[in-house]
Amino acid sequence: YGDKADVKTVAKHKLPVIQCIDEKGRMNKNAGKYAGLTIEEAKKAIIEDLKKEGLLEKIENIKQEVGVCWRCHTPIEILDREQWFMKTRILTDRVEKEALEITWYPDYMKYRLIDWAKSLDWDWVISRQRVFATPIPIWYCKNCGETILAEPEWLPIDPRVEKPKIDKCPKCGSTEFEPERDVLDTWMDSSITCAVHAGWPDRKDWKRLFPADLHASGIDIIRTWAYYLMVRHLALFDEKPYKSCLINGMVLGTDGRMMHKSLGNYVASSEVFSKYGADATRQWAAGGGATGSDIPFRWPDVEFGWRFLIKLWNAARFVSHQLKDYKPDEEEYALQPLDRWILSKAEKLTEKVTEALENCQFNIAMDEIRNFAWHVLCDCYIEAVKDRLYKPEVYGEEKKRAAQYTLYTVLYRILQLLAPIAPHITEEIYQTMYAEEKGYESIHLSPWPAVNEKLMDEEAEKSGDLIMAVITEVRREKAEKRMPLNTQIKKLTIYAGEKDLAESIERGREDITGTCKALKIEIVASTGEGREVKPYGNVRFVAEY
Numbered sequence: 183y184g185d186k187a188d189v190k191t192v193a194k195h196k197l198p199v200i201q202c203i204d205e206k207g208r209m210n211k212n213a214g215k216y217a218g219l220t221i222e223e224a225k226k227a228i229i230e231d232l233k234k235e236g237l238l239e240k241i242e243n244i245k246q247e248v249g250v251c252w253r254c255h256t257p258i259e260i261l262d263r264e265q266w267f268m269k270t271r272i273l274t275d276r277v278e279k280e281a282l283e284i285t286w287y288p289d290y291m292k293y294r295l296i297d298w299a300k301s302l303d304w305d306w307v308i309s310r311q312r313v314f315a316t317p318i319p320i321w322y323c324k325n326c327g328e329t330i331l332a333e334p335e336w337l338p339i340d341p342r343v344e345k346p347k348i349d350k351c352p353k354c355g356s357t358e359f360e361p362e363r364d365v366l367d368t369w370m371d372s373s374i375t376c377a378v379h380a381g382w383p384d385r386k387d388w389k390r391l392f393p394a395d396l397h398a399s400g401i402d403i404i405r406t407w408a409y410y411l412m413v414r415h416l417a418l419f420d421e422k423p424y425k426s427c428l429i430n431g432m433v434l435g436t437d438g439r440m441m442h443k444s445l446g447n448y449v450a451s452s453e454v455f456s457k458y459g460a461d462a463t464r465q466w467a468a469g470g471g472a473t474g475s476d477i478p479f480r481w482p483d484v485e486f487g488w489r490f491l492i493k494l495w496n497a498a499r500f501v502s503h504q505l506k507d508y509k510p511d512e513e514e515y516a517l518q519p520l521d522r523w524i525l526s527k528a529e530k531l532t533e534k535v536t537e538a539l540e541n542c543q544f545n546i547a548m549d550e551i552r553n554f555a556w557h558v559l560c561d562c563y564i565e566a567v568k569d570r571l572y573k574p575e576v577y578g579e580e581k582k583r584a585a586q587y588t589l590y591t592v593l594y595r596i597l598q599l600l601a602p603i604a605p606h607i608t609e610e611i612y613q614t615m616y617a618e619e620k621g622y623e624s625i626h627l628s629p630w631p632a633v634n635e636k637l638m639d640e641e642a643e644k645s646g647d648l649i650m651a652v653i654t655e656v657r658r659e660k661a662e663k664r665m666p667l668n669t670q671i672k673k674l675t676i677y678a679g680e681k682d683l684a685e686s687i688e689r690g691r692e693d694i695t696g697t698c699k700a701l702k703i704e705i706v707a708s709t710g711e712g713r714e715v716k717p718y719g720n721v722r723f724v725a726e727y
């Protein structure tokens with residue numbers, strides 16, 4: 183045979199097959215005088231013989247496609263062998279029906295499975311000629327050739343080691359048996375994982391976890407794992423193996439090509455882990471791209487994840503320090519506008535992250551959490567409440583406790599949402615700061631946070647956004663003028679442009695005063711001169727130093 187097309191043609195026209203190569207790649211007796219030579223040697227010998235006989239017309243190089251071993255690139259020769267098959271193609275309609283009912287992440291992956299099932303032109307070959315794999319529990323009667331299949335109670339059994347547990351051949355009475363020496367395709371084992379994970383065949387109640395809620399897999403094994411799971415479970419249990427299927431893309435090398443040792447674009451995970459830790463690496467994997475797409479490995483992404491963890495760690499240290507005299511035991515807190523602002527945003531974050539994770543959109547969840555923790559909590563809120571935390575004699579104990587409560591609550595929420603992506607650092611912070619109070623043995627054993635709609639407050643968010651924008655713009659001006667951020671402002675005049683915005687800013691007067699170190703603040707409802715507060719076109723301020 184040259185290739186698979188030859189095999190099909192021979193089968194179609196029922197042509198006789200003369201096998202002249204053995205399993206060691208040598209010519210056998212059918213090759214006549216060439217018997218015993220390797221394929222390469224035989225080719226040379228035949229050319230010599232043709233030359234000698236004067237039958238050789240010409241020698242030239244031609245291009246042809248040759249199937250090769252994926253590992254060592256040795257050309258493949260097709261040999262005729264009897265094989266065991268599973269009759270899979272009779273299930274194709276059913277596979278399509280189930281595939282359409284299953285939820286796929288991303289959705290279009292279902293067609294990869296359906297198209298594959300429909301394109302198959304032979305059944306699944308389940309036997310392999312290998313030394314090591316799961317044995318095929320079958321014997322043949324030496325006398326009449328009858329096939330003897332092991333009873334379920336005999337399993338596990340290796341026919342090459344043990345005899346069948348019967349006295350004689352049921353057909354001819356012979357007591358001599360020949361074991362099946364072929365072994366099973368490795369996918370025969372992998373194709374029952376959904377049932378096995380659920381407890382089959384040992385647990386009676388295995389159906390409570392079957393079909394699996396989610397089968398997580400890769401784009402390269404839809405044709406094998408996703409497909410074989412499907413046909414096998416349909417055949418055994420008349421039921422689909424999984425309710426939803428997550429198909430991940432491939433990790434590409436740093437140059438965007440398939441990772442390969444020979445291309446030199448190969449990065450060992452152990453190298454990444456030892457340099458930046460698993461939590462940073464997991465952030466790259468979660469945030470690297472839309473689910474299902476291939477993602478190149480990028481050191482800068484891992485490093486960014488690592489820097490985020492440092493930021494989070496430092497924020498947790500700060501919060502922990504500020505909570506030394508705090509017990510989360512009060513019913514009501516004197517929540518200030520910025521407290522309500524971030525508590526509301528934390529609820530919205532919870533809603534978005536939960537939805538993203540439910541839909542296996544890990545990159546969206548990752549971006550939302552990081553953006554919130556880094557910018558909303560660290561850059562904005564923590565900076566804006568420092569004065570309140572440091573000077574209870576000015577603002578009052580009540581307002582300090584409100585800030586403490588808010589920090590305690592918001593950081594815990596971030597840890598909960600981040601726990602699936604960065605399991606180690608979240609657990610470490612949880613154990614240090616929260617375990618005693620919350621009572622869960624691990625953050626990974628705590629319930630997923632439910633969204634509290636009562637804490638969602640559009641008004642608080644709107645005015646909080648404005649207050650934060652004013653604070654940020656004042657700090658930006660100081661930075662541009664190369665002044666230390668704690669430089670005192672003698673008088674800060676804020677032009678709100680309209681009454682509503684002036685009222686919003688008024689609610690943040692204390693936070694603005696404290697954070698901007700302003701001795702005096704004047705909030706004016708009309709429009710005026712000064713530096714623009716982005717993105718509020720009509721809000722401007724003048725700071726007199």
Ligand SMILES: [Zn+2]
Nearest residue numbers: 251253254255
């Ligand atoms: Zn090979």
Ligand SMILES: [Zn+2]
Nearest residue numbers: 323326351354
């Ligand atoms: Zn027999």
